[in-house]
Amino acid sequence: MPHDHHDDHPHSLLPSDPALRVKALETILTRKGLVDPAALDAIIDAYENRIGPKNGADVVARAWTDEGFRAALLEDASATVRELGYYGRQGEHVVAVENTPAQHNMVVCTLCSCYPWPLLGIPPAWYKSDAYRARAVREPRRVLAEFGVFLPDETAVRVWDSTAEMRYLVIPMRPEGTEGMDRAALAALVTRNSMIGTGLARAPS
Amino acid sequence: MTRIHDMGGRFGYGAIRPEGEDEPLWHEPWHARAMALTLAAGALGKWNIDMSRHARESLSVRDYANFHYYEKWIAALADLLVETSVLTGDDLKGEGDEGRHPLSYMALKPEKVAExxxxxxxxxxxxMDDPDYGPGDTVRVRRMPENTHVEGGHTRIPAYAAGARGRVLRLQATHVLPDTSAHGLGDQAEPLYAVAFPASELWAMPEHPGDEVVIDLWQSYLEPA
Known part of the structure; x- marks a missing residue:
């Protein structure tokens, strides 16, 4: 069923304005009892308030402060983050990749927008953009420069193209001057972009 | 060849324009609604993730290029609902019957969302397949980045890797094969590998000799090299 209908896709029967199109489809599905609008509210609330980059930052801060956790995470991230409750839709199979002075990791999905939802939430608009999807694999250093990240020559870049159901979490390098900081304070330094690999963890202020 | 969604390496897209860390999750209220509606409709159980990806990829080239991200989601959702006979074209036109749908017992309930x-x-x-390769083995990606089960069907071979030589980093596990799963042809699970390719194997002008791209590839996408 590769469906090349050209211009006769069924969606063209809905209103063309996107906001009206979504509203119309929601109304049709609700009237038939196929969708409960309160369930949509609950989904939106989950991603606005519960499932987001704070989860990933907690994982990173644990890896920075607990050598046993770090080793387990690098060995089997799926099982390790699951124990913390960071499991679910779009995060069933997770691999953690660690940045070092010799290697910087960064993540893209050139074919769609695969992203570790239970750890980072809903992907930002730029991650889903055509430009990022096209360029991250071919010219990661120019892409990083657009994010204000400049890597030395001795650091190799490894770009992970999420073509399957594996989801990648970058463990950024722990910033200098953070000795003695507790886990919560460290987690506050871990930005979303640093866990995608388009940023570095913040320096302590 | 592949479809327009297969963007890796293409020229012509311009700057990325990242927003800051505090970028809002949705730029319009309908973005959130489109995301939630797509997830909720998935609970009806009429398609899997590979079918929904294929529906988005099968938008016309013009629509794919012009639609906003969540516009693609909602268009593909409408197409899937009709293709799987959950809705009719008349329903989409607002001219369908108004009664409860036989599938309504499957509707996602608010109290079940978190679960x-x-x-x-x-x-x-x-x-059924034993792994043919192990970490450190050299492999080559099939020259034609196409579905070999269904003409023009779904596949997860990015065109930029076609014919490229790489080295197996790890055997992930045996995973559902999207090329069959997207077309109702079963899971047909195969060994899935993370394969590392030197940038110089993929691009005419690599930025740095040490850089690599790692791609997750199923066993049938690969040949010994």
């Missing part, structure tokens, strides 16, 4: 999101759906399955 459904947390449950996920794992893609590891037992496979």
């Amino acid at each position: 459904v999101l947390a449950k996920g759906s794992p893609y590891i399955r037992p496979s």
